[in-house]
Amino acid sequence: xxxxxxxxxxxxxxxxxxxxxxxxxxxxxxxxxxxxxxxxxxxxxxxxxxxxxxxxxxxxxxxxxxxxxxxxxxxxxxxxxxxxxxxxxxxxxxxxxxxxxxxxxxxxxxxxxxxxxxxxxxxxxxxxxxxxxxxxxxxxxxxxxxxxx
Amino acid sequence: xxxxxxxxxxxxxxxxxxxxxxxxxxxxxxxxxxxxxxxxxxxxxxxxxxxxxxxxxxxxxxxxxxxxxxxxxxxxxxxxxxxxxxxxxxxxxxxxxxxxxxxxxxxxxxxxxxxxxxxxxxxxxxxxxxxxxxxxxxxxxxxxxxxxxxxxxxxxxxxxxxxxxxxxxxxxxxxxxxxxxxxxxxxxxxxxxxxxxxxxxxxxxxxxxxxxxxxxxxxxxxxxxxxxxxxxxxxxxxxxxxxxxxxxxxxxxxxxxxxxxxxxxxxxxxxxxxxxxxxxxxxxxxxxxxxxxxxxxxxxxxxxxxxxxxxxxxxxxxxxxxxxxxxxxxxxxxxxxxxxxxxxxxxxxxxxxxxxxxxxxxxxxxxxxxxxxxxxxxxxxxxxxxxxxxxxxxxxxxxxxxxxxxxxxxxxxxxxxx
Numbered sequence: 001x002x003x004x005x006x007x008x009x010x011x012x013x014x015x016x017x018x019x020x021x022x023x024x025x026x027x028x029x030x031x032x033x034x035x036x037x038x039x040x041x042x043x044x045x046x047x048x049x050x051x052x053x054x055x056x057x058x059x060x061x062x063x064x065x066x067x068x069x070x071x072x073x074x075x076x077x078x079x080x081x082x083x084x085x086x087x088x089x090x091x092x093x094x095x096x097x098x099x100x101x102x103x104x105x106x107x108x109x110x111x112x113x114x115x116x117x118x119x120x121x122x123x124x125x126x127x128x129x130x131x132x133x134x135x136x137x138x139x140x141x142x143x144x145x146x147x148x149x
Numbered sequence: 150x151x152x153x154x155x156x157x158x159x160x161x162x163x164x165x166x167x168x169x170x171x172x173x174x175x176x177x178x179x180x181x182x183x184x185x186x187x188x189x190x191x192x193x194x195x196x197x198x199x200x201x202x203x204x205x206x207x208x209x210x211x212x213x214x215x216x217x218x219x220x221x222x223x224x225x226x227x228x229x230x231x232x233x234x235x236x237x238x239x240x241x242x243x244x245x246x247x248x249x250x251x252x253x254x255x256x257x258x259x260x261x262x263x264x265x266x267x268x269x270x271x272x273x274x275x276x277x278x279x280x281x282x283x284x285x286x287x288x289x290x291x292x293x294x295x296x297x298x299x300x301x302x303x304x305x306x307x308x309x310x311x312x313x314x315x316x317x318x319x320x321x322x323x324x325x326x327x328x329x330x331x332x333x334x335x336x337x338x339x340x341x342x343x344x345x346x347x348x349x350x351x352x353x354x355x356x357x358x359x360x361x362x363x364x365x366x367x368x369x370x371x372x373x374x375x376x377x378x379x380x381x382x383x384x385x386x387x388x389x390x391x392x393x394x395x396x397x398x399x400x401x402x403x404x405x406x407x408x409x410x411x412x413x414x415x416x417x418x419x420x421x422x423x424x425x426x427x428x429x430x431x432x433x434x435x436x437x438x439x440x441x442x443x444x445x446x447x448x449x450x451x452x453x454x455x456x457x458x459x460x461x462x463x464x465x466x467x468x469x470x471x472x473x474x475x476x477x478x479x480x481x482x483x484x485x486x487x488x489x490x491x492x493x494x495x496x497x498x499x500x501x502x503x504x505x506x507x508x509x510x511x512x513x514x515x516x517x518x519x520x521x522x523x524x525x526x527x528x529x530x531x532x533x534x535x536x537x538x539x540x541x542x543x544x545x546x547x548x549x550x551x552x553x554x555x556x557x558x559x560x561x562x563x564x565x566x567x
Contacts, residue, residue, distance in 0.1 A: 002172060003513050003564070007506075012565070038505055039522040039529060039536045061535040063505035064565075127505065 005117035006124070007064065014068035014111075019075050021067075024057040028142040033134040035126050040066050042130055046138035048146060053077045053085055053139075058131065065115075065124050070131025072111045082139050088112070089132055096125045153465040154458050157547035163189040163450075164545055175515025178550045183333050183361060183494050183541030184519050185383045188447070192386060195446035199439045206435045208412050222438045225445035226428070229393055232448045233378070234369030239401065241394040241428040242441050246360045247283040249379035249394035250327070252431065253356060254287035255407040257325070258294055266354075266404065270296030273322040275353075277302040277310055277339075278531055279332040282524040284358040284379075288327050297324070304531060308335040308484040312344070319347045325354050331361035334523045334539065335484030336467070336494035338362065345374030354400075360384055364543070365463055365492055367456040370395055386451060387444035390437045401427035408433040451544075459544050463493035466542045470495055470551045477558060479567060483537050493542035496523070499558065501567030504538040510561035511538075516553055 027045035034041045042060030046053065056074045060067070073092075077085040092112055095104040100120035106113045118128045152158075161167040164187045171177050179187060199221055205214035207222045223237075230237040243249045260266035268274070274288045274297050292299040300318050303311040319326060326348045331338045341357065348355040356377040362368060363378075364385035370378060377400070382391035396404075406413055406424055410433035415423040424430040451459065468488045474480055479500035485491045499507050504520035511518055519539040522529045529536060540554055 003510060006509065007564075037521065039526060040505075041535070063503035065505070121509070124505075124509070 006121060008114040008117065010072075010111050010114045011064060011068040014071040015064040018067055018071035020057045020078070021059060021071065022057060023059050024055060027055065027057075028145060029138045031134050031138045031141070033130060033137065035062070035066070035130050037126065038063070040127065040130060042066070042070060042134050044070075044131070044134040044138050046135065046142055048082060048139065048142040051081050051083075053080055053082065056135070058134070062130065063124075063127050065118060065127040066130045069112070069115060069128045070134075072114075073131050073135060076110060076112060077135060082143060085135070085139065089136055092132055093129065095119060096128055152547060153462040155454065155462040155544055157462075157545050158549075160454075161545045163191070165190060165193070167545070171512075171515035173513045173515060178514070178516040178546075178553050180540040180542065180546065180550065180554060181517045181519050182364075182384070182543035182546075183523075183539060185389070186364065186386050186543055187545065188386055188388070188443075189450050191450055192388065192443045192446045196388060196439045196443040199442045204439070207438055208429070218438060221442050222436065225441040228445035228448055232452065233363075233393075233395055234371045235395050236398065238426070238428055239370075239395055239398055241396070241401075241431045242436055243392040243394055243431075244390050244437060245383075245392040246358065246379045246381035247392070249392050250284055250356070250358065251287045252394060252407045253377060253379075254291040256404045258291055259405040259407065261405075264403065264405075268292075268295040268297040268324055271322060272297040272324045273300055273320060274298070275300050275302065275319050275323055275326045277328055278304040279308075279310070279335060279337065279525065279528050280327070280329055281333050281358065281360070282526070283360075284327055284329055284356075285527070288325070298322070302328075304335075304528065307486070308332070308337050310337070310339050310344075312340075315344065315347050316350075319344075319351055319353065321351060323348075323351045323353045325356065327356040327358070329358040329361070330363075331359075331365070331492045331494070332484070332525075332528075333361050333494065334496050334525045334528055334537065336491040336496070337485055338366075338490045338492055340490070342372075342374050349374065361492060361494070364451070365456075366460040376400055382440065382444035382447065385444070385447055387447035388440040391440035391444045393444075394431070398427065401431070404431075406430050406433070410434050412436075454544065462544060463542060464488060466546055466548070466551060467491065467493045467495065469548055470540065470542070470554070473551060473555045477555065479562065480558070483532060483534070494539060495541075496537040496539045498534055498537055499562070499567075502561055502565050504536045506565065507538050507558065507561050510564055511554070511557045514553060514557045514560070516557050518554070 027047045040062035044058040047055035091108045095102045203217040205218040257266040355375045357375045359380045363380040378395040383389040413433040483496040508520035521536040
């Protein structure tokens, strides 16, 4: 069924048991993002130390796609330097915009490759990107903030 | 009961879109008429006929086409007036119900200090917690611009307006009361004439957002104790880009226009202008003519079937769906569970399945529902939910569509193992 290309098992697993879903402190920056078309919300705490994603945690409400995507994203970027994390983010964004054509680089995306099917469903791309955009915002703000110190 | 008061399967043949093959090779089961309705061929033909035979800018030009365009456009106004039990110069064409409501808010905001529409700091505007954003934000922003206070009637747990404190909410400072006739989320139909007593007691203006009611139940502005009514064409089988604002003539005469330009003037100098009488005063620019003509065709189609019959059909479908839903596990209906004073809209949450995911599974069966906050974010917050799935029925739906929905929800529960 076409639906299975969207709801890969790894997505359903992360939806049921999301990683890093409980806000922790300390953090460099906290951001709050919403998807105004459906009302999904996410709060994300990000701690950047020595250019590395030292801690990341989140909370929010949303559909399986947004929740699983955020969960997988946190696992991917945790411990990485911000520059590498942004590379993954760019690869993921590109995959989402591929209109069902992109396969994605599994080396870079790891579990996030499971979202390839989402790009066939235009209404769901924003769901998949909600957490990633929150991370992008938080990381950019963190860099500015740390640069200022 | 084999079918409702309307033979919907037969009637669907009038709507070209129902020939479409949906995802999963399914027929279209369209349960999103609360967002927009599908269009019968007669509406599409009316628009095409206008463009092919009568197209010219109305209210200007001395040629044959201008005459015919004028006749078609003003004829459409006449049809809308008859449909609402109104006079034709009380009907203003806008581009949408949203524009109709904003138009009022802007017109009131432009009112001179001695006008009955003028708001002073401390005056009150009353809405309700169940308003669509289109009947909330214009008033919220008008309050901010004028220093008026925004107050609202609450919603009870079962999805009715809480009228227990109505005389405190609609207090002596109240100048405007803007309410929805039927909630687009809950389906609740509000007791307008009962509320009107309190509005009248304060000599306030009563504005009715009738987007969800005009397409579904017989409505006459003669029977409703209101001053203004707004609805959109596209929810009533008509085209997009056409909305209606109805108001009593004496109010329209006193109101300031909100859009300036061609057509709406009586005379113009380089430094000043005077206005044409209503409705022209409120219709600046070349209007959406083909859309008005399309709306007239839509209202004729509805009238031919009969609004009372449509209301009956809606009620039968709603009763059937409410009963079916009550047998499903993990479903909570957000809105009145009793089929009394409610329209053909059922919002619900499904335990363990986000509305967006449910909508996605239903889509796989050709079922189109609405998911999310339905442009009523404060109402969602009130009920402590992120969103709902909403099925809204119309004259082309039947019991089989409800059965498909119920099966679809069951399949989604299996799919997500809840």
